[in-house]
Each structure stands twice: as C-alpha cells, then as structure tokens.
Amino acid sequence: MTTLEQPAVCTLDCPDTCSLTVTVDSGRITKVRGSDALPLTSGVICNKVAHHSAEFVHGPARLTTPLKRVGPRGTNRFERISWEQALDFIYARVSEVIGSHGPEGVMPLNYAGPHGMLAGDSISLRFFHKLGASQLYRRSMCGGVRSEAWAGTYGLVPGIGPEAAENAKLTIVWGNNATVANLHLVRKIRMSLRKGGKLVVIDTLRTKIAEQADLHIAPRPSTDVLLAFALAVELKRIGAHDRAFIDQHGLGYDAFRARADDWPLEKAAAECGIKADDIRTLARWMADSDPLVIAPGNGLERGRNGGSGIRAAIALPALIGRLNATRGIALGAANSIAKSMA
Ligand code: SF4
Known part of the structure; x- marks a missing residue:
C-alpha cells in the first residue's frame, strides 16, 4: 500500500480556498486536514471537508462517468457512457446546432465552482467566446x-482580505452569518477583540456572531440602504467625512449626499425599526476607529434593493477616508482580488 501526503486546495464553491494536506492510500483519500500553505486559513478547515471529503470523492453518489439520458425527460433514465463517447456526442450535437442555426444557437449554462484565480469562467468564457x-x-x-x-x-x-480584521479597531459584520459561512474571518475578529477591538454586527437575525458583538443592530430586511444613508449623515454631522480623500479619489459625492440627506437619523431609525442611538453610537465608533473593517456578506444582496444596500454600505469607509490595503471592505479571501473577465 502506498501512502502519499499531497498538498491541495479546497475545490468547493467557497471564497476561503483553504490549503489542504490530503492523505491518499492506494489512490483513495483517507484523511484531509488543513495546511499552513495559505496563511489566512493556516490549518483550520470546515467540518464538511475534514470529515466528508472521502465520501464525496469515493462514495456511491459520486459520478465517475458521464450519463446519457435514454428515456423521455423526467423519467430519470440514463446510461453510463465513456468520456470519449460523451465528447463525440457533444461534438456531433454542437456541430449540428451550429450548422443549422449558427454558433449563437449554442448557449452555455454554467456557474461558479472553485474560487481560485483559474475558476470563475476564466477558461470556459474564452472557449465559448471563441466558439x-x-x-x-x-x-x-x-x-x-x-x-x-x-x-x-x-x-x-x-477589497482587502479577511486577515485585515485581525488589527481592526472596529469590525462591522454586515449581513454575514460569519460563524457559519466565514470561519476564518471569525478567527481574525477574535484576535482583534483580544487586542481591544470592537465588533458590531448588522443583521436582521440574532446570529451567533451577533451574540458576541459589542453592538447588534437588527434592521428590518431590505432597509440596509437607509441605515447606511443615516450613518453617512451622522458621520457628516460629527465632522468625520474626509473631503481631501473624497476629492482625490471619489466621484459622485454630492449626488450621494443628496440622497443620503433625505434620511436623517430619526427618520431612518423609524423606517429600519432600530434605535436612533445605535446609529449614533456606530457612527461615533466608526469615526474614532482606525483601522476600520466592514465585512459584508451575501445577506445584504437578498432583497429587491440589495445592490443599493451594498453600494451604500461599502461607500461608508470611502466617505471617512478609511480605504487602503489594511482597512476598508473585507471580502472573501479569493474575492478580495478583483478579477477581470478579460
Ligand atoms: S472553509 Fe471553504 S474553502 Fe475551507 S475547507 Fe471549508 S469549504 Fe473548503
């Protein structure tokens, strides 16, 4: 029996892209643990990958060959075919469609996979463009x-990586069930708390990370944009807007302010269903805390005006000039690097 320890990276659809050490006995995974190759994840991985990778790869539900439908749609009748047969079948069918309708008759329907730099359509997009x-x-x-x-x-x-939270004087976790979905960020937040940093959680739900926060603000769903506007107004009132930074790096400040000014603190608090004093407190902490890190999650986007809520929230560090390589908006590890489709 040959036992190998292979360096690897998690292949699941998760931005942390944990570095792994995978033990393989005679071609079968027997153990998966975190490795130190990626400093952010440094040996810590989630339970599902630590305990279920072998089943995921070798278990009975794993597809090991292509399946071709042999019955009417919906009857769940498939037969196993080889990769060569599958490629020949796809080639013949795609060629037939292109011959009859032109290349635009082919429509790729794909989505995310691993979050590494080679994923996210980097190859498939080129292929389909070429086609x-x-x-x-x-x-x-x-x-x-x-x-x-x-x-x-x-x-x-x-954006900046989650590791920036380690030195934050204030971390704002916004619409992000971090304990469940962002475990490496939580480790960094704990380090900052041990150094005297503060934690604010903005979340409709009383999540586990909210229970650990110095302040939990629970706005009604989809009112994040109003909360962000009210924070912008309050930050302006206490003199925290950084005009020099804005003038040098920003566009559209006056238009943003005009929209935000429609939502002074008391009015926004009533609409959001939260205390005006909590907005005051958070604005004061933001003004006084450097480095400031905001860690938004997917929760913010789950609403009709989700994009507006995100935009208003992530604009806040720019308003107060807290935006550089060590402060600002913390994204998932791989997502902190802007990717171009080019
Ligand atoms: S935390 Fe994410 S990247 Fe890390 S092992 Fe789990 S699924 Fe994979």
Whole structure:
C-alpha cells in the first residue's frame, strides 16, 4: 500500500480556498486536514471537508462517468457512457446546432465552482467566446448582485482580505452569518477583540456572531440602504467625512449626499425599526476607529434593493477616508482580488 501526503486546495464553491494536506492510500483519500500553505486559513478547515471529503470523492453518489439520458425527460433514465463517447456526442450535437442555426444557437449554462484565480469562467468564457456562442446574462444569480454593486462602486479596485480584521479597531459584520459561512474571518475578529477591538454586527437575525458583538443592530430586511444613508449623515454631522480623500479619489459625492440627506437619523431609525442611538453610537465608533473593517456578506444582496444596500454600505469607509490595503471592505479571501473577465 502506498501512502502519499499531497498538498491541495479546497475545490468547493467557497471564497476561503483553504490549503489542504490530503492523505491518499492506494489512490483513495483517507484523511484531509488543513495546511499552513495559505496563511489566512493556516490549518483550520470546515467540518464538511475534514470529515466528508472521502465520501464525496469515493462514495456511491459520486459520478465517475458521464450519463446519457435514454428515456423521455423526467423519467430519470440514463446510461453510463465513456468520456470519449460523451465528447463525440457533444461534438456531433454542437456541430449540428451550429450548422443549422449558427454558433449563437449554442448557449452555455454554467456557474461558479472553485474560487481560485483559474475558476470563475476564466477558461470556459474564452472557449465559448471563441466558439461565438450566445452569452447568457447570468449576473442576477447568487453573488451577481454583489459583484455588480462592487464593480459599480469601486470598479476593479480590490477589497482587502479577511486577515485585515485581525488589527481592526472596529469590525462591522454586515449581513454575514460569519460563524457559519466565514470561519476564518471569525478567527481574525477574535484576535482583534483580544487586542481591544470592537465588533458590531448588522443583521436582521440574532446570529451567533451577533451574540458576541459589542453592538447588534437588527434592521428590518431590505432597509440596509437607509441605515447606511443615516450613518453617512451622522458621520457628516460629527465632522468625520474626509473631503481631501473624497476629492482625490471619489466621484459622485454630492449626488450621494443628496440622497443620503433625505434620511436623517430619526427618520431612518423609524423606517429600519432600530434605535436612533445605535446609529449614533456606530457612527461615533466608526469615526474614532482606525483601522476600520466592514465585512459584508451575501445577506445584504437578498432583497429587491440589495445592490443599493451594498453600494451604500461599502461607500461608508470611502466617505471617512478609511480605504487602503489594511482597512476598508473585507471580502472573501479569493474575492478580495478583483478579477477581470478579460
Ligand atoms: S472553509 Fe471553504 S474553502 Fe475551507 S475547507 Fe471549508 S469549504 Fe473548503
């Protein structure tokens, strides 16, 4: 029996991209543990990958060959075919469609996978462009709103990695069930708390991370944009807007302020269903805390105005000039690096 310890990276659809050490006995995974190769994840991985990877790869539910449908749709009748047969079948069918309808008769329907730099359509997009296939606008699916909100606010400027939270004087976890979905961020937050940092959680639900916060603000769903506007107004009132930073790096400040000014603190608090004093407190802490880190999650985008909520929230560090490589908006590890489709 040959036992190997292989360095690897988690292949699941998760931005932390944990580095792994995988023990393989005679071609079968017997153990998966975190490795130190990626400093952010440094040996800590989630339970599902630590305990269920072998079943995921070798278990009875794993597809090991392509399946071809042999009955009417919906009857769940498939037969196993080889990879060569599958490729021949796809080639013949795609060629037939292109011959009859042109290349735009082919429409790729794909989505995310691993979050490494080679994922996220980096290869498939090139292939389908070359083919001349139709381009499905799929940005409205999960994560797309957040990506558009980021691109519309900061373009290709990257966010910062979750490790920035370690030295934050204030971390704001916004719409992010971090204990469950962002475990490496939580480790960094705990380190900052041990150094005297503060934690604020903005979440409709009383999540576990909310229970550990110095302040939990629970706005009504989809009112995040109003809360962010009220914070902008209050930050202005206490003199925290950084005009020099805004003038040097920003566009649209006056338009943003005009919209935000419609939502002074008391009015926004009533609409959000929260205490005006909590907005006051958070604005004061933001003004006094440097580094400041905001860690938004997918929760923010789950609403009709989710993109607006994200844009208003992530604009706040720019208003007070807290935006550089060590402070600002913490995104998932791989997502902190802006990716271009080019
Ligand atoms: S936390 Fe994410 S990247 Fe890390 S092992 Fe779990 S699923 Fe994979």
